[in-house]
Amino acid sequence: EVQLVESGGGLVKPGGSLRLSCAASGFTFSVFNMNWVRQAPGKGLEWVASLSTSDRYIYYADSVKGRFTISRDNANNSLYLQMSSLRAEDTAVYYCAKGPRASHFDSWGQGTLVTVSS
Amino acid sequence: DIQMTQSPSTLSASVGDRVTITCRASQSISSWLAWYQHKPGKAPQLLIYKASTLESGVPSRFSGSGSGTEFSLTITSLQPDDFATYYCQQYNRYWTFGQGTKVEIK
Numbered sequence A: 001e002v003q004l005v006e007s008g009g010g011l012v013k014p015g016g017s018l019r020l021s022c023a024a025s026g027f028t029f030s031v032f033n034m035n036w037v038r039q040a041p042g043k044g045l046e047w048v049a050s051l052s053t054s055d056r057y058i059y060y061a062d063s064v065k066g067r068f069t070i071s072r073d074n075a076n077n078s079l080y081l082q083m084s085s086l087r088a089e090d091t092a093v094y095y096c097a098k099g100p101r102a103s104h105f106d107s108w109g110q111g112t113l114v115t116v117s118s
Numbered sequence B: 001d002i003q004m005t006q007s008p009s010t011l012s013a014s015v016g017d018r019v020t021i022t023c024r025a026s027q028s029i030s031s032w033l034a035w036y037q038h039k040p041g042k043a044p045q046l047l048i049y050k051a052s053t054l055e056s057g058v059p060s061r062f063s064g065s066g067s068g069t070e071f072s073l074t075i076t077s078l079q080p081d082d083f084a085t086y087y088c089q090q091y092n093r094y095w096t097f098g099q100g101t102k103v104e105i106k
Helices: none
Strands: A003-007 A010-012 A018-025 A033-039 A045-051 A058-060 A068-073 A078-083 A092-099 A112-116 B004-007 B010-013 B019-025 B033-038 B045-049 B062-067 B070-075 B085-090 B101-105
Touching (some): A018 A033, A045 A078, B004 B085, B010 B019, B019 B033, B019 B085, B033 B062, B070 B085
Antiparallel strands (some): A018 A078, A045 A058, A068 A078, B004 B019, B019 B070, B033 B045, B085 B101
């Protein structure tokens, strides 16, 4: 069974940093593209970042470019999102999701909440 | 950037109803469109990809159609478990979600 479990969320002050992790199991992690998507309170889904299988392609939404860094550790079946210069508008539930190539997202985790507030 | 516009934003329906949600892209995305179901506190679930391909394990009452800029998701005979928010997503160029359609009990 595919499992994606996010962790690392919490309360952080504006301007601070946080690192999210996503532990993957139940599939061959190294052959899938991995993605982060977020949902702000009362809002819809927003794509954040995507990373191809061998780190060849990395894409970011304009709203996080230059502040967030997506990375992966294929040996440990883990995906990461390093977030810096956090703003109140980054407050959201962050989901990791897998997908075949640069395509749809076929499995998602249950999310981890990030709150940016003083 | 490609913008995705869903309609309606909210849909009130009863069990057994046929419902249709539409999604419009700001430019042609061929058939590179997916549909997701999302319930509060749960992981979003893929329903349809490539505009009309049903994801494995998804009930056949869900179907998708369209290409280019106009797409739709249809649920025939709405079931109690179907009350949720539905999102379209384009993946022709990067990824963009529609704003969501909440299907609520009438």
